Amino acid sequence: MTLTRIALSLFFFSVLLISCKESPAKKTTNITETRVEPDTLSKPDALPTPEVEEEEPFKLTEENAIDFFFNYSKTLKEDKVKLTTSFGSIVIQLFDNVPYHKANFIYLTEQGYFNNTYFHRVVKNFIIQGGNADNLETAKKRGQIGRYLLPPDAKKGHKHHRGIVSMPSSEVNNPHKLASPYEFFIVVTKPGSYHLDGSYTPFGKVIEGMDVVDKINQQPVDNGDWPSKNIYILKAEVIK
Template sequence: MAKIKPQALLIQSKKKKGPSRIGLMTIITWNLIIILIVLSLYATYRHWHHRSSNGQGIILPNSEHSESSGESRKFNIPSYAVLVTTKGSITTELFKDASSDVMDKFVELCQKGHFKNSLFHHVIKNFVIQGGDSQKHEAVEDWISKGKAHGQLSVSPKHEAFMLGTTKASRDSKGFDLFITTAPIPDLNDKLIVFGRVIKGEDIVQEIEEVDTDEHYQPKSVVGIVDITLKQDL
């Protein structure tokens, strides 16, 4: 058998171990794939950048309420309001889906101590007790007189006993009247906005309802709100 020279063996070894050439089509294919990936990433970036600049995709406080009612909240509405009165405490649950104007104003006034030492200036048995601002004493008397003039008024299921509300005029004025119903009341949908209900202290409401009043439904003895405390949890 003939011997192969060392130089020939080296040449033969290099031929076997040398890398295979990459075809032109393979290079073109991989370049196209890379270009497509880059374009896809750029398009995704433009999409999310556009959404962010328009304020979409960002979850804001009270966004669920804003979408459902079309109104924006000025304050984060608490769950409860505790009315500390001269007769005892009345705990009310606040309706967070109530009018934004009314709820924001109520919370703001509570935080400023607006209701401290305010009076229940109208008390009408089997109807309402009225506290807060005393600039419009005629409100409840006007409702009563109109009801008597037109005979028996229809009862609204919305206005049940022990509901917390205010007059619609409160949203446009500096004052704020508070009403707590003591029975299902005549239909006052055009007058009253309900924004909460009593969940504890119904006996205190009834005790206030029983105070002696004059012919204008004003209590003969002093009975009022010492303060109102807002709470998220009881």
């Protein structure tokens, strides 16, 4: 073998080695995303919220009214209520020996029932009657307080003298003349309207503001004894 052939052989062998050598692999970097979870160990395990049953609001009914007012009357120390009307103020002193009717009147006063009601019936030289109104507010208050009647208590020695505050009877299916608890009337007649004795329950008397009662009684009315203009009981409050 000549030197030339030997040289050529070595050249081709070198080329073969170079071509067979692996190219370096391309370096890649795999980035793993790390998700940060809330640190549950730093807080106590959340306790389930206990279910609280909402109590239904208390309402007076035929079944519970007597017991309620019997117990309520034992808590009362006050016996006077002030009515602020659109014609002035009237102060009423309540009788202790008619506890259900006294308690009823104070309870309704404390509930704000009489506020923005009317003296809705005015009979000349006889009575003025209050505690009702033809508005949604009054109807809503009655619905919230409850539906009930009170038994008459007309044998406690109180007569329907002028200035006496008494409770009318309900006119609906009421052969026993049970008292309509949301309304009251004040006697204007001099010296009184004694034909009412025994049928209705006197539970208080006007001690201030009889001149206001007379002024209300003088207001013009329509054929149904409803005043031509509303006569408001703006506010009723228990005198402490």
